[in-house]
Amino acid sequence: MPFTHFNENGEAVMVDVTDKAPTRRTAVATGTITMSEACYQAVKNGTAKKGDVLGVARVAGIMATKRTAELIPLCHVLALTKCGVEFDLDDATHSVTARCEVHCEGKTGVEMEALTGVSTALLTVYDMCKAMDKSMVLSNIHLCEKHGGKSGDFFFGQ
Numbered sequence: 001m002p003f004t005h006f007n008e009n010g011e012a013v014m015v016d017v018t019d020k021a022p023t024r025r026t027a028v029a030t031g032t033i034t035m036s037e038a039c040y041q042a043v044k045n046g047t048a049k050k051g052d053v054l055g056v057a058r059v060a061g062i063m064a065t066k067r068t069a070e071l072i073p074l075c076h077v078l079a080l081t082k083c084g085v086e087f088d089l090d091d092a093t094h095s096v097t098a099r100c101e102v103h104c105e106g107k108t109g110v111e112m113e114a115l116t117g118v119s120t121a122l123l124t125v126y127d128m129c130k131a132m133d134k135s136m137v138l139s140n141i142h143l144c145e146k147h148g149g150k151s152g153d154f155f156f157g158q
Contacts, residue, residue: 005074012073012074013074014074014076015074015076015108017076017107017108020107020108020150021107022105022106022107023105023106023107023148023149024103024104024105024147024148025103025104025105025106025108025109025110025146025147025148025149026101026102026103026110026145026146026147026148027101027102027109027110027111027113027114027115027143027145027146027147028099028100028101028102028114028143028144028145028146029099029100029111029114029115029117029118029141029142029143029144030097030098030099030100030118030140030141030142030144031097031098031118031119031122031138031139031140031141031142032095032096032097032098032122032138032139032140033095033096033098033122033125033126033136033137033138033139034093034094034095034136034137034139035094035095035096035129035132035133035135035136036094036132036133036135036136037094038132038133039094039129039132039133039136040089040091040094040095040096042129042132043089043096043125043129044089044091048128048129048132049131049132050128050129051128053124053125053128053129054087054096054125056124056128057085057087057098057121057122057124057125057128058085058086058087058121060120060121060123060124061085061098061100061117061118061120061121061124062083062084062085062117063120064116064117064119064120064121065080065083065100065102065110065113065114065116065117066080066083066113067116068112068113068116071116072112072116075112076106076107076108078104078106078108078110078113079104079105079106080102080103080104080110080113081103081104081105082101082102082103083100083101083102083103083113083117084100084101085098085099085100085117085118085121086098086099086101087099087121096122096125098118098121098122098125099118099144100114100115100117100118100121101114102114102117108149109146109148109149110146111143111146114143114146115141115142115143118141119138119141122138122141123138126138142156143156144156
């Protein structure tokens with residue numbers, strides 16, 4: 001299957017979706033940040049010096065989904081109809097997993113928006129906590145599922 005973001009001369013292009021019918025599209029992405037126990041406890045208990053780390057990270061992730069086309073050069077501007085960012089905390093591994101779900105009614109998918117949202121949420125956690133722990137690790141950022149469009153449904157690992 002050829003890459004869709006290159007023309008016959010190998011030049012980068014935005015995919016032409018003019019003739020595609022709008023459909024309901026959804027995507028879910030996830031990723032994890034692992035940190036020291038002290039940093040994790042500050043995030044979990046809301047005692048980090050910069051305040052509510054996960055609350056700020058949630059808003060940052062949502063904002064990022066709406067700006068994806070400004071960050072990723074060949075992405076289309078989309079009118080999102082829903083976006084949510086949620087967090088799961090794991091006491092055993094001192095990690096926070098972010099999950100970003102995005103919806104739209106459009107001619108192209110929202111995978112990049114979900115991935116941008118989860119990445120930005122995790123980067124915001126890092127930014128707000130780097131004074132406590134510069135060795136935090138972001139990992140396993142990936143698309144979990146997507147629905148809609150010509151290619152149909154996708155589930156990670158299937």
